Amino acid sequence: MLDYYYLKLHERFLEMDREEEVEVTLPELTALFQCSGRNVNLVLKRLEALEWIRYTPGRGRGNRSRLKLLIPGETVALETAQDYVRKGDIQQAFAYLEGVPHLQGVKDQFVYWLDTQFGFRPHRKNDRQTDTLRLPYSKRISCLDPAHLYYLVECHIVEQVFDMLVRYREETDTYEGGLAHHWTMSKDEKEWLFYLRKGVYFHHGREMTSEDVKFTLERLKSEELRSPFRWLFADVQEVRCIDRYTVHIRLERANPLFLQHLSYNRASIVPYDAVTEMGERFEQTPIGTGAFKVVQHDANMLVLEAFGRYYDRRAHLDRIEIWYTPELLRKASQLESMCYSMRYEGCSVEGGETPEGWKSIEKTGRDCSFLTFNLELPGPQHSLAFRKAVQHAIDRRLLIPKNEEGDRTYAKWFYEDGQEYSDTDENYDPILARRFLSESGYAGEVLLLNYHNTYGEVCSIQEQLGRIGIRTELVQRHTSCSVEARASEAHLWFHRNIMDEQPELSIIELFLAENSVLRLHLGEELRSGADWLIERLYQESSKGTRRTYLERLRTLVTEQASVIFLFQHTQRTIFHPSLKNVSLGSLGWVRFRDLWFEPAYALSGEEERADLLQT
Structure with a gap:
């Protein structure tokens, strides 16, 4: 005070x-x-x-x-804000600084200090060291219930906290045991038996049994829960517990993607007792069987700790803290973008450049940005000629920031591998755009263009559409896209979507999930066409044949110009060489369980090592 x-x-x-x-x-x-x-x-x-x-x-x-x-008053304010952070009250620290607007520059000083708190934070007490990885995130993670996932960060955290019956191995395109160590199926592929591992425990101490598997699958497909992923198990006719460690599942029809469904993070096994007792609290502090357990989740941070009774390999990291830092972190006038998740304690990235000696890994072809037309609203976007006018009016080269040149390729679909960089946009044709616009009957109405955090790109789109006579107004969204999509009056939406490690199922989800903005925007006629193609896809056991139906889905949306594909983005992470076992998951996040830090003395000479060991 x-x-x-x-x-x-x-x-x-x-x-x-x-x-x-x-x-x-x-x-x-x-x-x-x-x-x-x-x-x-x-x-x-x-x-x-x-x-x-x-x-x-x-x-x-x-x-x-x-x-x-x-x-100086700045010194007092800064120390007070720092004290709030040390007590774990990050939001109060930011609120406090908002209350002293006359102290110019103190916010930037605080953000610079806060930056030093992230990265690898070892703590030694007696002969025991606790290894903590501390990360910033700009907003609170809203849901950790596998049945209601929406954002990528939610999916990533769920994969640390929960396990599925089976695991998909991307490197070999095969399935291996997860919570089930073996399974069999009947000749007609309608009857499945799963044999569960013994001695698998949930974080609250109870052993996982067949009752939890039965509860999970029935919960996902229930009308009462209203999970957007009911389609995953819509053809499950019955789930029966044969004994404590054996589950029998009967399908209404053969499903060649059934193992894919079971390996999806939406199908993570949840404890029936905890879900029932906790109610809505389960979304914030869930209980799973995964390598990490949730020990704190509030307005300030999400804290995960390694689960000592994990049935598989224990995580090397002991603790992960995700601090919720509001938009001030991005708005600090002098602070450049950082790769906090891969920073070693005491290291900083000056001017946004990669420090000498650091390493990097990257992935391309699974991170797609695109535009959709909301065909649930009346307006000129219902005209195919109008949609094609928009498609040909946008020169995608003008959307690429200078610091991302070479990190994007022109997208033709949600998922692509091995596409080479090209500086020619074959879709851009302003003469053709004007011709389509004249044929569309567009009368100069103002269309709303909805976006999340890509202001620079949508401004360029707005300017380019204006050149051929299409008037737009930008509208920023702040909450769940699916919630806003149902009530939104926006005619065009800018999206960015990252594919899971199983792109076939990820694309199907875009067209079937009830919280998918793509599905909501397609309109009744296109939705029916997409549903029919996916229905046929599920009748094919051949992966090659199923791929032809995915191609037909692509043809459906491109010929109707209901989706305008923009870019495939490169996902890149830089990290200090002391960080080991770094690999990018399909969602663009690093897999927490395998990470470990090589101690500083292991990188030093013998004399320095002795000094470090003494301290």
């Missing part, structure tokens, strides 16, 4: 040189502090004890008191 009174003085005498004294009266300070004269004197004595001020009270009638401020 003393910082509050000091900053009141600092604001009141902002123009005063710190080398000068100022004359004040007790009534002036009483009005400034909004407290009694007795309390004002107590506050002044405490501020003097901290050596923040020097106060000389006036003696006798007509003698005014003299006050001198000894330290």
Whole structure:
């Protein structure tokens, strides 16, 4: 509270040189502090004890008191905000700084300091070391219930906290045991038996059994839960517990993708007792069988700790802290973008450049940006000619920031591998765009263009559409896309989507999931066409034949110009060489379980190593 009174003085005498004294009266300070004269004197004595001020009270009638401020107000505000962070109250730290707008620059100073708190944070007590990886994230992760996932970060965290019955191995395109160590199926592929591992425990201490598997699958397909992923197990006719470790699943029809469905993070096995008892709290602090357990999740941070009874290999990291830092982190005027997740303690990236000696890994072809037309709304976007006018009016080269040249390829579908970079946009044809626009019957209506955090790109799109006569207004979205999509009046939407490690199923999800904006925007006729193609796809056991139906899906949306594909983006992560076992998951995040840091003394010479061991 003393910082509050000091900053009141600092604001009141902002123009005063710190080398000068100022004359004040007790009534002036009483009005400034909004407290009694007795309390004002107590506050002044405490501020003097901290050596923040020097106060000389006036003696006798007509003698005014003299006050001198000894330290910058920025120092007091910064230390107070830092104390909030050390206590774990990050949001209060940011709120506190918002309350001192007269202290210019203190926000940037705080953000720079906060930057040093991220990365690898080892803590040694006696002979035991706790290894913590601390990461920033700009907003709170809203849901960790596998049945209601939407954002990529939610999917990634769920994969750390939960396990599935089977695992997909991308390198070999095969399935291997997860919570089930073996399975069999009947000749007609409608009857499945899964044999569960013994001694697999949930984070709250109970052993996982067949009852949890039955509960999970029935919960996902239930009407009451209203999971957007009900389609995954819509053809499950019955789930029966043969015994504690054996599950029988009967399908209404053969499903060649059934193992894919079971290996999807949406199908993570949940404990029936915890879900029932916790209710909505399960979304925030779920209980799984995974390598990490959730020990804290509030407005300030998400904290995961390694689960000591994990049935597979224990994680090397002991603790992961994801701090929720609001938009101020991005708005600090001097701070460049950082790769916090891969920073070693004490390292920083100056000017956004990769430090010498650091390593990098990257993936291309699974991160796609695109535009959709909302065909659930009335408007000119229902005209195929209008949609083609938009498609041919956009020169994608103008959307690429200078620092991302070479990191993007022109997209033709949601997922592509091995596409070489080209600086020619074959879709761009402004003459053809104007011809289509004249045929569309467009009467100059203003169309709303919805976006999330790609302001520069949508501004360029808005400008280019304006050149051929299409008027647009930009609308930024802040919450779940699926929620806004149902109620939105926006005609065009800018999206960015990252494919899972199973692109076949990821594309199907885009067209079937009830929280997919693509599905919501397709309109009844195109949705029916997509549903029919996917229905036929599920009747084919041949992967090659199923691929032809995915190609027909691509043809459907491209010929109708219902989706305008923009770019495939390169996912890249840089990291300190002391970080080992770094690999990018399909969602663009590093797999936490395999990470470990080589101690600094292991990288040093023998003399330095001895010193480090002593300290």
